[in-house]
Amino acid sequence: xxxxxxxxxxxxxxxxxxxxxxxxxxxxxxxxxxxxxxxxxxxxxxxxxxxxxxxxxxxxxxxxxxxxxxxxxxxxxxxxxxxxxxxxxxxxxxxxxxxxxxxxxxxxxxxxxxxxxxxxxxxxxxxxxxxxxxxxxxxxxxxxxxxxxxxxxxxxxxxxxxxxxxxxxxxxxxxxxxxxxxxxxxxxxxxxxxxxxxxxxxxxxxxxxxxxxxxxxxxxxxxxxxxxxxxxxxxxxxxxxxxx
Amino acid sequence: xxxxxxxxxxxxxxxxxxxxxxxxxxxxxxxxxxxxxxxxxxxxxxxxxxxxxxxxxxxxxxxxxxxxxxxxxxxxxxxxxxxxxxxxxxxxxxxxxxxxxxxxxxxxxxxxxxxxxxxxxxxxxxxxxxxxxxxxxxxxxxxxxxxxxxxxxxxxxxxxxxxxxxxxxxxxxxxxxxxxxxxxxxxxxxxxxxxxxxxxxxxxxxxxxxxxxxxxxxxxxxxxxxxxxxxxxxxxxxxxxxxxxxxxxxxxxxxxxxx
Numbered sequence: 001x002x003x004x005x006x007x008x009x010x011x012x013x014x015x016x017x018x019x020x021x022x023x024x025x026x027x028x029x030x031x032x033x034x035x036x037x038x039x040x041x042x043x044x045x046x047x048x049x050x051x052x053x054x055x056x057x058x059x060x061x062x063x064x065x066x067x068x069x070x071x072x073x074x075x076x077x078x079x080x081x082x083x084x085x086x087x088x089x090x091x092x093x094x095x096x097x098x099x100x101x102x103x104x105x106x107x108x109x110x111x112x113x114x115x116x117x118x119x120x121x122x123x124x125x126x127x128x129x130x131x132x133x134x135x136x137x138x139x140x141x142x143x144x145x146x147x148x149x150x151x152x153x154x155x156x157x158x159x160x161x162x163x164x165x166x167x168x169x170x171x172x173x174x175x176x177x178x179x180x181x182x183x184x185x186x187x188x189x190x191x192x193x194x195x196x197x198x199x200x201x202x203x204x205x206x207x208x209x210x211x212x213x214x215x216x217x218x219x220x221x222x223x224x225x226x227x228x229x230x231x232x233x234x235x236x237x238x239x240x241x242x243x244x
Numbered sequence: 245x246x247x248x249x250x251x252x253x254x255x256x257x258x259x260x261x262x263x264x265x266x267x268x269x270x271x272x273x274x275x276x277x278x279x280x281x282x283x284x285x286x287x288x289x290x291x292x293x294x295x296x297x298x299x300x301x302x303x304x305x306x307x308x309x310x311x312x313x314x315x316x317x318x319x320x321x322x323x324x325x326x327x328x329x330x331x332x333x334x335x336x337x338x339x340x341x342x343x344x345x346x347x348x349x350x351x352x353x354x355x356x357x358x359x360x361x362x363x364x365x366x367x368x369x370x371x372x373x374x375x376x377x378x379x380x381x382x383x384x385x386x387x388x389x390x391x392x393x394x395x396x397x398x399x400x401x402x403x404x405x406x407x408x409x410x411x412x413x414x415x416x417x418x419x420x421x422x423x424x425x426x427x428x429x430x431x432x433x434x435x436x437x438x439x440x441x442x443x444x445x446x447x448x449x450x451x452x453x454x455x456x457x458x459x460x461x462x463x464x465x466x467x468x469x470x471x472x473x474x475x476x477x478x479x480x481x482x483x484x485x486x487x488x489x490x491x492x493x494x495x496x497x498x499x500x501x502x503x
Contacts, residue, residue, distance in 0.1 A: 060255050074484040075477045076442040078456065083473045175335075182337035186449055193340050197347075206351050210344035214336045221335035 021199040021209065028195030029216050032181040035112040035191065040177045042117025044170075047124020052154070054129050065125065072122035077183055084115040085187060108189040116180055123173055131166035132158055164235040171228035178220055192216060274471050282462055289458035290479065292372075293444050296454065300376055301437055304383025309422065311384060312391025326388065333385025339446055342378040346450040349374065375447035383440055390432060394425040430498060434491030438484050455479060 054065045072080065088111065093103045135158055143153045185194035192213055200209040314326035333341070353359050353368055367373055398421055406416040445456035459476040463469065 059253065060259070063256065063259055071477075071481065074438070074481045076445045076456070076480055078445045079473060079477050079480065083470070083477065086469050086473075179337040182339040185339060193337060193343070196340070197343060200343075200347060204351065206344070206348040210340060210348055213340055214332070214344065217337060217340065218332060218335040222331075 028192035032191040036177045038113035039116035043120025046121025050125030051128035069122045127169035131162040134165045135161045167232040289455035293454040300379035303380045307384035308387035311388030315392040316395035346374040394428040398424045
């Protein structure tokens, strides 16, 4: 119990001014959110390409997509982060050297976004593929019969109609994106979890800081859950009520 | 499926040839002389990974049953804590939970005399109990949510029939409700187990020597970047394949009757 008493007594460590660690924690949260946003955006883009590739691509493209999603979903994110981090920086530098430029140091944020985006892309591919497949075939055939170009069919028919099917899965993916940013702590990037560990290690107030970070993550999760529920209700407007 | 003639279309033969070429290229150009030296350590690490995976899945599932039941039909004073538990577990990163338990409890326990003097202290001083606890709670949190849906999805008529037969409530749970609920989660359980496998390397961050930690050590000792990581990814893919095959076999054994 003495630990819990000590934990409540250390609450002033969370203050924003320098003796407190509040400001570094919030900065960590900001970089976590930035990476989550970037990775999620990149993941959606890759997922959209992947889903269309898997559904409408040629046999070679389809097999390559299958390899991508299978491998990424079978290997732990932590291992993928390390492999992609080193391979990615190496590849970029090789290309730069080949073009006659100097080596560059890739920033942690860019690397984090790239790596987590590739991971997100594999899951997004599966979510979007399922959602697109659930669009009634007659709708797409009707659009084709009207002489719409493929890009316009995607923009006007397929994507709006698949949105309500995809949103629950996409919501889960967003939550994964926010939580997966914590993995970058293992490679030493100063996002929320890593900053929390530093703060906790420096002050020995482990419970206070890990709980505080937990509250921050939980707040993000609850707010995003609420937003995605509203978006789904909006995307489903005018559709028959789902049976629970 | 891989042995059928339909699978081996011309483009797949070309792709397979390219894949084999890449593997041969890696085998020839990269350094693998460290493998025999670290093989015993890797075997130990792999065994620890699998042991933590199995234990946390079994214990987590056992915890998930009361969690799901409390949320599905429990009175509010049971349903609310169960829902709060699942929300907190699912809303925060596992790494944070792990570090909270390891660093938090790990710094709290030595201050409490009766824990230090108890017989459990030699175990609590090690890292793996905290890793196992965090992974178990995490699996219970995710699976508790799934079990809630599964309990609710069992047709009411089944339970009413049991009641009409005069079955006691616990017998109903044991013989009717739980088996049918478990039957419903079986298809998702394989996927959840793979996700749990992918969560196990996190325990390496609290000094548990699993297969991931062995690979990290090889990297530190030999200054190699890619070789240990590529082999590690291959090992995880193999374990995933085994899990998928086991669950597919298991699902086929359980009779399904489509109405």
